[in-house]
Every structure is written in C-alpha cells, then in structure tokens.
Amino acid sequence: MLRKYKLKNMVSHLCQLAGISRSGYYAWLKGETNRQLKEESDEKDAELLIEIFHVNDGKVGALQIKMILENNYGIIMNHKKIRRLMKKFRLVTKIRRANPYKHMMKATQEHGTCDNLHREFDQKEPGKVFLTDITYIYYGKGQKAYLSCVKDSTTKEIITYVISKTLEMEIAYRTLDKLKEAVGMFHPEAILHSDQGVHYTHPVFQEKVKQTGLLQSMSRRGNCWDNAPMESFFGHFKDMVDHKSCETLDELKRKVGNYIDRYNNERYQWGLKKMTPAQYRGHLLAA
Numbered sequence: 001m002l003r004k005y006k007l008k009n010m011v012s013h014l015c016q017l018a019g020i021s022r023s024g025y026y027a028w029l030k031g032e033t034n035r036q037l038k039e040e041s042d043e044k045d046a047e048l049l050i051e052i053f054h055v056n057d058g059k060v061g062a063l064q065i066k067m068i069l070e071n072n073y074g075i076i077m078n079h080k081k082i083r084r085l086m087k088k089f090r091l092v093t094k095i096r097r098a099n100p101y102k103h104m105m106k107a108t109q110e111h112g113t114c115d116n117l118h119r120e121f122d123q124k125e126p127g128k129v130f131l132t133d134i135t136y137i138y139y140g141k142g143q144k145a146y147l148s149c150v151k152d153s154t155t156k157e158i159i160t161y162v163i164s165k166t167l168e169m170e171i172a173y174r175t176l177d178k179l180k181e182a183v184g185m186f187h188p189e190a191i192l193h194s195d196q197g198v199h200y201t202h203p204v205f206q207e208k209v210k211q212t213g214l215l216q217s218m219s220r221r222g223n224c225w226d227n228a229p230m231e232s233f234f235g236h237f238k239d240m241v242d243h244k245s246c247e248t249l250d251e252l253k254r255k256v257g258n259y260i261d262r263y264n265n266e267r268y269q270w271g272l273k274k275m276t277p278a279q280y281r282g283h284l285l286a287a
Contacts, residue, residue: 046085048073053091059240061093062086067268094239126281127183129153129191130214131230132175134167134199137238137256139246147237147256148175151230153193155284156269157277158233158260159183163253172199176208186213193217195227233263 052065060068062082069075069082086093134148148171149161160178164171179192192214194200200218209216219227241259246252265278272280 042085042088045077045081046089048075049082049085050089050091053086057240058092058094063270064268067270067274070274071268124154124284125187126152126155126157126284127187128189129193130159130179131227132179132192132194132200133227133230133234134171134197135234135238137163137243137252139243139252140248143249145249145252146171147234148172149230149233150175150179150192151233152277152281153229155277155281156229156233156272157264157281161256161260163249163256165249169199169202169205172202172205173208176205176212180212189215191215191217193219193227195219237263 048069049065052068053060056064062079065082065086066077066079069077085091129152131151131153132149134146137145137147139145144165146164146167147161148164150159151157152159160175160182162171162174162178164174176192180186190213192209194217196218199205200216206216237256237259241255243252243255246255263277265276268274268276269280273283275283
C-alpha cells in the first residue's frame with residue numbers, strides 16, 4: 001500500500017515537472033498500450049497477407065487478396081484494412097502498364113463486317129455470348145507464337161484456345177472447331193463476337209460461323225472497348241505468365257494451358273460474386 005502511495009506521488013511529481021496533468025499521462029499510457037496491441041495485431045494479420053502476396057509474385061491487389069482469404073482460408077477481412085496493411089508493410093502490387101492493343105492486320109475492303117454487340121457482354125446466361133481474339137506471345141530467343149482464345153462473356157471462362165506459330169487463317173478455323181467440340185450444343189441465340197481483324201471478316205470464316213450455328217458480331221473499327229473483356233484477359237495473361245522464359249513451343253503450350261486452367265478454376269473475381277469463372281458458371285446454371 002505504501003509502495004503504491006509512493007509511486008502515485010512520484011508520478012504526480014514527474015507530471016508536475018513535465019507540465020502535464022496526471023490524467024493526461026495515464027491517457028497517453030493507455031494509448032501507448034493500445035498502440036502496442038494494435039501493432040502486434042497488424043503483424044499477425046499481415047503474415048498471411050505477405051505470404052499470399054509473395055506466392056502470387058506480387059501481382060495481386062487488395063481485392064484479390066480479400067477473395068483469396070475468404071475462399072481459401074475462411075477469413076473475412078475488410079478490403080480497407082488489407083490496403084492499410086499492404087501500405088504499412090510496403091506490399092506494392094505490380095500494376096500492368098497501359099498498352100493499347102494493336103490490330104495485327106486490317107481487313108481488306110472486300111471482307112464484310114457484322115452487327116455490333118454494343119458491349120452487352122454480361123447476358124446473365126452462360127454460353128450465350130462468346131468473345132474471341134488473337135494475340136502474340138514471345139518465347140525462346142525472340143521467337144513469336146500466336147494465342148487464339150474464346151471466352152464466355154458472362155462467366156469470364158476461357159472455353160478453348162489454340163497456339164500457333166503462324167497467323168494463317170487455320171488458327172481461326174481451329175479455334176472455331178475446338179469451340180464446337182467444347183460446347184457441343186449451342187444456345188439458339190449464341191453469338192461469337194470479335195474485332196474486325198482479317199481472320200474474322202474473311203468470307204470463309206464467316207460461312208463457317210454460320211454453319212456452326214452461331215451469329216456473328218464485330219467491334220466497331222478502331223474501338224478496342226468493344227472487345228475489352230477479351231483484351232483484358234490477354235493483358236492479365238501476359239502479366240502473370242513468364243512466357244519469355246519458355247525455350248520451346250511445347251513448353252509454352254504447357255505454361256499457357258496451366259495458366260488457363262488456374263484462371264478458370266482458381267482465380268476469384270470480384271465481378272463474379274467473388275467466385276472463379278467455373279464456380280460462377282455452376283452458380284448460374286443452378287439458379
């Protein structure tokens with residue numbers, strides 16, 4: 001009791017010397033304790049965030065981390081808190097720089113164009129609108145390959161893809177054939193949407209689309225936004241896949257296939273109710 005009394009007097013004396021009130025000192029002391037507890041809590045919460053961030057090579061942002069925490073670990077964390085912790089622990093996401101898509105070739109005047117989808121990508125129904133496009137991929141010692149994909153505009157799922165060493169029309173024909181194999185029976189109003197590249201305006205390709213049972217739609221000339229979801233996928237693909245390290249075409253094909261499988265089945269997307277494309281397709285079909 002005497003010791004407590006002496007300590008109290010000592011605190012009062014020191015506070016008087018410092019020119020502060022005793023209540024002010026105790027408020028500061030309580031705040032310091034709270035700050036220490038908060039610091040310890042932040043360090044504990046950040047451990048898993050840092051692990052997720054580095055496993056994904058620093059290419060995930062706050063929303064992706066939030067979805068990974070919820071889906072893979074059953075942890076609910078506010079995205080504002082995640083952003084704060086990322087800033088505090090200097091987890092700077094590698095952001096893709098804007099790189100406007102360059103059309104590979106211009107359609108010749110004798111090729112016809114088709115009606116435009118008017119960016120109505122989300123039809124709330126799987127298998128109703130498919131997007132297709134072709135991009136280049138560098139590998140080995142400056143070698144170039146071409147990736148042709150078809151994406152379901154509603155579920156964001158990559159339905160099929162073809163990798164080729166040339167840009168001949170065969171890449172578009174094979175993509176169409178593989179789409180038919182993958183889907184089987186098309187929706188009666190199914191649409192295939194693309195840009196006005198030479199492959200898609202070619203009369204033979206357009207005839208094959210009709211024979212497949214699909215309607216054809218095209219972006220307006222020079223307007224990349226009309227096929228933005230497809231080009232967005234290519235952008236993320238080139239961000240996430242170290243394709244330049246592949247020494248052979250077979251190695252490139254394996255790496256592309258692995259990424260597309262992960263994208264369809266493991267990559268959670270905020271716009272898909274925080275589900276993967278495959279999960280969202282199942283969700284819509286079950287509704």
